[in-house]
Amino acid sequence: MKHWSEIRTTYFVAQTGSISGAARTLGVHRATILRHLDIIEQELGEKVFLRGAKGYKLTDVGEDLLRVAKLTDEQFSDFAKRAKGQQGELQGEFILSSLDALTSLLMPAVRLFSQKYPKIRIRWLTSAELMKLEYGQAHVAIRTGSKPQDDNYVVLPFASLKIGLYASNDYLQKHGTPVDEASLKTHRFVFADDAPQHLPITKWFNEVIPPEQVVCTSNNPALLQREIVDGLGIGFMQCQVSQANTNVSRVLPDIQWDFQNWIVTHGDLHRSDKIQGFLTILKSEEYQNAIAAFS
Numbered sequence: 001m002k003h004w005s006e007i008r009t010t011y012f013v014a015q016t017g018s019i020s021g022a023a024r025t026l027g028v029h030r031a032t033i034l035r036h037l038d039i040i041e042q043e044l045g046e047k048v049f050l051r052g053a054k055g056y057k058l059t060d061v062g063e064d065l066l067r068v069a070k071l072t073d074e075q076f077s078d079f080a081k082r083a084k085g086q087q088g089e090l091q092g093e094f095i096l097s098s099l100d101a102l103t104s105l106l107m108p109a110v111r112l113f114s115q116k117y118p119k120i121r122i123r124w125l126t127s128a129e130l131m132k133l134e135y136g137q138a139h140v141a142i143r144t145g146s147k148p149q150d151d152n153y154v155v156l157p158f159a160s161l162k163i164g165l166y167a168s169n170d171y172l173q174k175h176g177t178p179v180d181e182a183s184l185k186t187h188r189f190v191f192a193d194d195a196p197q198h199l200p201i202t203k204w205f206n207e208v209i210p211p212e213q214v215v216c217t218s219n220n221p222a223l224l225q226r227e228i229v230d231g232l233g234i235g236f237m238q239c240q241v242s243q244a245n246t247n248v249s250r251v252l253p254d255i256q257w258d259f260q261n262w263i264v265t266h267g268d269l270h271r272s273d274k275i276q277g278f279l280t281i282l283k284s285e286e287y288q289n290a291i292a293a294f295s
Contacts, residue, residue: 009036010048011069017055067135075268091119094274097131097138100221101238105159106142108290113281133266139275141264148262154270158261159291162239163201165251171231178251181208188233190224193217201257
């Protein structure tokens, strides 16, 4: 790989925050580090670091370069381990990405993975943003909705989520139980204020529920669930999660949305030990038993 030595040097300067730190880590002279930085910046035609009194801070270009370097370094490490036939204990960082709504579904897997590989530090990112696996933003991403079509990704089916309308028993006793869609227009609702407009559930809500009936919105799923349980209004809940709450009841049970989920990894890293370790957990009998209620 052209300029891999220089890219690797940049990676360690970013990791240590200084020229001296990178030099000590790599076992080279400071002048070598500076020469490598000059070469890579000349090649890119952009500054990689902003040099200041507090050390070296990455520019936007540097951030992109760091992600590439981190991904490549991890691939080399995995390759070296396989080439030597070493199966040492997994360690380092493992990044998982998913929606907030999948927390209950994935928590048993995260717990089992942490127990099996105690030296792994798990970084779990919950966001609707699609992480770029090719930049090392995540090792495993759980995507919700239509199947990802990127040819660079390995995509496997995962459990689906069932979403329905729910209200607290206190709310229904006070305001009555809706009998059809038309009767929903006299009720109070809570709703996500960042719900993607293209989703069928969002389109249905916008078509059926008048805006003046929405009494509260939030971008926090846990808060919205709390508002339903406390009787603020009718809202959406996972059917599986609602079974554990005796204070809520299903509203119009015939109305339901099923969201398919997908396990997504980058093809170049799919066989890495960390990713295979996590996928093994997802396939394990212990995990499948833990999420039986979601099936």
